[in-house]
Amino acid sequence: MKPQTVAVIGLGGIGGVAAAALQLAGRHDVLACPRRPLAGLTFQHPGGTAEIPLRCLADPDAATPADWVLLCTKTQDTPAAGAWLRRLAGPATRVAVLQNGLGHADRVRPFVGDAPVVPVIVYYNGERTAPGSVRLRRVAGHDMAVPDDAHGHAFAALLEGSMIGAHPAPDFALLAWRKLLINIAVNPLTAITRQRQRVLRRPDIRALGLAMLEEAVAVGRAEGAALRPDEATAIWATLMTYPEEAGTSMYHDTMAGRPLEAEALTGYVVAAGERHGIPTPLNAMMLTLLRAVGDAGG
Numbered sequence: 174m175k176p177q178t179v180a181v182i183g184l185g186g187i188g189g190v191a192a193a194a195l196q197l198a199g200r201h202d203v204l205a206c207p208r209r210p211l212a213g214l215t216f217q218h219p220g221g222t223a224e225i226p227l228r229c230l231a232d233p234d235a236a237t238p239a240d241w242v243l244l245c246t247k248t249q250d251t252p253a254a255g256a257w258l259r260r261l262a263g264p265a266t267r268v269a270v271l272q273n274g275l276g277h278a279d280r281v282r283p284f285v286g287d288a289p290v291v292p293v294i295v296y297y298n299g300e301r302t303a304p305g306s307v308r309l310r311r312v313a314g315h316d317m318a319v320p321d322d323a324h325g326h327a328f329a330a331l332l333e334g335s336m337i338g339a340h341p342a343p344d345f346a347l348l349a350w351r352k353l354l355i356n357i358a359v360n361p362l363t364a365i366t367r368q369r370q371r372v373l374r375r376p377d378i379r380a381l382g383l384a385m386l387e388e389a390v391a392v393g394r395a396e397g398a399a400l401r402p403d404e405a406t407a408i409w410a411t412l413m414t415y416p417e418e419a420g421t422s423m424y425h426d427t428m429a430g431r432p433l434e435a436e437a438l439t440g441y442v443v444a445a446g447e448r449h450g451i452p453t454p455l456n457a458m459m460l461t462l463l464r465a466v467g468d469a470g471g
């Protein structure tokens with residue numbers, strides 16, 4: 174692939190790692206689009222630490238179309254990032270959405286015209302350890318999954334030679350549901366207990382998490398996801414392979430007093446359950462608690 178211009182919107186845990194990894198690989202022209210100006214990033218990764226200078230644009234009005242736009246904000250911040258998306262997405266732009274939840278393309282469509290959108294399931298753990306510092310933890314075999322189509326393959330090619338990779342997955346829709354299941358368990362449990370993933374080792378939290386998962390699995394099946402008979406325990410087993418000292422994006426937001434990404438995760442499952450007449454009392458309770466925590470600023 175010839176060098177591409179790659180604009181990264183949102184330089185937190187996920188966007189910071191993506192921008193740093195692409196810049197370190199040196200194959201493309203990376204443009205950082207943060208909310209506040211940024212000269213560069215300290216990038217902690219499994220092989221060590223690197224200082225990464227970044228070309229940064231602080232004003233969306235000064236942006237021009239890029240070959241690639243990587244949207245890496247929380248889902249609820251997508252409309253606020255609309256000014257960036259409108260300026261950066263031109264007729265030849267592809268937009269990759271690195272967010273949790275489902276419906277990535279629908280979220281950005283109002284801002285990107287007809288640009289092809291690549292939904293990205295992110296498996297790596299990205300943590301903003303301090304202002305200007307991000308840390309990459311690998312938690313799964315693949316760092317990311319994308320649809321097994323031309324645009325998904327193009328995104329995988331964009332990352333070639335960098336520290337993070339994307340896997341074009343023929344069963345992308347199923348994997349997206351599995352990732353949502355992971356998130357409706359570990360994110361609320363770490364956020365509400367204000368503890369990193371170590372809390373999942375408690376037997377009482379395991380029992381609660383499994384019960385939340387069973388509700389969400391029933392909803393996923395009603396939505397058409399071909400989930401395994403033992404899906405809830407299989408998801409929990411996956412969570413047990415994650416490092417116990419890792420946080421979650423929602424844990425970090427709670428600890429920092431930021432709004433929580435509750436509606437796109439637990440909120441999605443509760444609303445879909447209501448549509449299908451499937452009771453989700455535990456997830457509904459979690460949603461109420463998350464809303465209360467988020468409204469109080471963590």
Ligand SMILES: NC(=O)C1=CN([C@@H]2O[C@H](COP(=O)(O)OP(=O)(O)OC[C@H]3O[C@@H](n4cnc5c(N)ncnc54)[C@H](OP(=O)(O)O)[C@@H]3O)[C@@H](O)[C@H]2O)C=CC1
Nearest residue numbers: 183184185186187208246250253254272273295298299422
């Ligand atoms: N962290 C993780 O390990 C994982 C996260 N995800 C998902 O990835 C997505 C991103 O999460 P994560 O990186 O953790 O979140 P962070 O909060 O760490 O980063 C989001 C970034 O978006 C920035 N931002 C918000 N609004 C705007 C805007 N209008 N213009 C420009 N930048 C903006 C924030 O700016 P500011 O710095 O000013 O707050 C912040 O730097 C979420 O959907 C999350 O669920 C998926 C897998 C793993």
Ligand SMILES: CC(C)(CO)C(=O)C(=O)O
Nearest residue numbers: 297298299359421422423
């Ligand atoms: C799976 C996990 C916990 C990885 O960081 C995640 O998706 C998140 O933090 O939102």
